[in-house]
Amino acid sequence: MRVAVVGAGAVGRSVAELAGDYGHEVVGVADSAGAVVDGVAREGRREDEAGVDVAAAFDRKARTGSVGEASVESLLSGPYDVLVEATPTTLGDAQPGFGHARRALERDRHVVLANKGPVAERYDDLQELVADSAGELRFDATVAGAIPAVATVDSMGPERVEAVRGVLNGTANFVLSRMAAEGLGYEHVLAEAQELGVAESDPSFDVEGTDAALKCVILANVLRGGGVTLSDADVAGITDLPPSALSLAAEDGRTVRLIGEVTDDGVHVGPRLVPADDPLAVSGTRNVVQLETTDAGQMELSGRGAGGPETASAVLADVDRLAAE
């Protein structure tokens, strides 16, 4: 497949770098300042002539701040089979990610999202566009990074998945794990996480539960066929938890995890008590998704929920699925 990548952060970069290994060809990469587009790419030309020099583009970005001088518009209107949308997640109107997806679908091209905003905030709008398009929409990378949560729900059939629970934010889980293991306060552990690069300098999206809630909203849309946005979610974070909460839990063989839940009662995210040996009590930055199924009981998928290559693997798995159709 000919892949165009919008967004050149950790995920977009990894998608561009790994696409060749998956047998796909990068025909464009865009960041917020510009784009590099395979200017001579045309339908029907030989495969070994095609593609963007990804390494050169990112060298240029390191030197000048952008992957290229071309416009994002030239990428969006260029020749690609799949648009990978990996710009930062935005709330509300989910722009510019939503607009990028719209452009591709209106051109009957496929869209693979790594950006949570469009499927969390405008799922119904996107599905309308999909209905009128020959292109398809995939977004497994938006939930729990490398873990194939959406694909697993899809393959089982959303109607056979009654509830989903999980640890969906590695930063918050790292902070809670360290607080429990070391008896340290929230601020102390957060500073450590920032030094390690596990937490961003503004960690509010992660520790206030917003990121986990977006992932739950996306899963809720998959289970219910749409109609859910972030405003429907009941969200609490971990910023006001004292170490004593974790030590009291530990004395009782339990721990506290920031758990996202999608059930018949809606979407809830907040710190919850879980048995220390529970499948949901993962440690460090690890994520876990637990499906409660109609016929097969509970099952858990655990793994890396963030990171460039990890999330790119989910993006490229979606591209593979589109190629197989």
Place this chain on the structure above:
Amino acid sequence: MSARRLSRWYASRTAPELLRRDGTDRPPVADHDTPGPDGTPGGDPMSDGERSTPDDEARPDGGQLARTHTVRLELPDEPGQLLAALSPIAEHGGNLLSVHHERGDRTPRGRIPVEIALECPPERFEDLVAALRAADVDVFGADAERYRDAVTVLLVGHVVDTDLSDTLARIEDCGAASVSDVTLDAPEGTDRPSSVRLRLAVEAGEAEAALGTVRTVADEKDLRVVEPLAGGGR
């Protein structure tokens, strides 16, 4: 900062009320002299369901899911009787949660009623009761249909300043739950948030109602509730 275990204080404070509400004014529910058809204690229609549930739950380390059980005994008013009754519980892996024992109360047979809440895997419970009987302890009720489930919650915030006794009393007033254990972890001074862990003994099917009360009380007092996950026997 150190956790202060208040269960003893709490049990003594409310034991008469708990005994009245939970023990002496209702008939024994399980009649162990006439076992049910499958060998489970007779007279308790829920026993079978309870015994089969936890096995459905895969535990990663092979550990069994502990569950709260209630045992009611009658002891002669003689020294050492209570200790003799408690030993078989520990020997069979039971974790003692509370003992309600009022010397002033008497059963119609003139003995002292004792209600014991303990936690152990359901499959061990029968052996534990058998061991009590083997030790000549008079067990007249085991596992009422009330208080089948234990629910543990954390309250976080100014739990002391907002009158912990009142918080506990109001949770019990809802009628769906009895507070069986209270553990407080408060830092020195009161301006920093503290945490309290409550173990609630909850009637079958009433966990959500009990949690609803906890949420309401916590909300009024600006306390944070850390709830257990629903479902799966958690």
